Amino acid sequence: MAVPKRRLSRSNTRKRRSQxxxxxxxxxxxxxxxxxxxxxHHLCTHCGQYQGRQVLPEA
Incomplete structure (x- = not known):
């Protein structure tokens, strides 16, 4: 089984995970x-509709 020779730095690990x-x-x-x-899958903040239904009262 492959074993890394050195520990990866925190910045290199986070760069790889963020890709x-x-x-x-x-x-x-x-x-x-x-x-x-x-x-x-979010409602409109302006009109308050979600998937064509009125969820919140209009502002």
């Missing part, structure tokens, strides 16, 4: 008239 989440989060367009961009 898999380097993509920007995906965004969707809200169906409200303002057409704001929202993250998937």
């Amino acid at each position: 898999w989440k380097a993509k920007a989060p995906a965004l969707q367009v809200c169906p409200c008239p303002r057409k704001e961009t929202i993250r998937p």
Whole structure:
């Protein structure tokens, strides 16, 4: 079994682990008239809709 000769530094370990989440989060367009961009599975902060349903009262 392979055994590393030296211990990896904390910065090198964190650099390697951070590479898999380097993509920007995906965004969707809200169906409200303002057409704001929202993250998937989140409600629109402007109109209070989630998946086409009114969840929060309009602000």
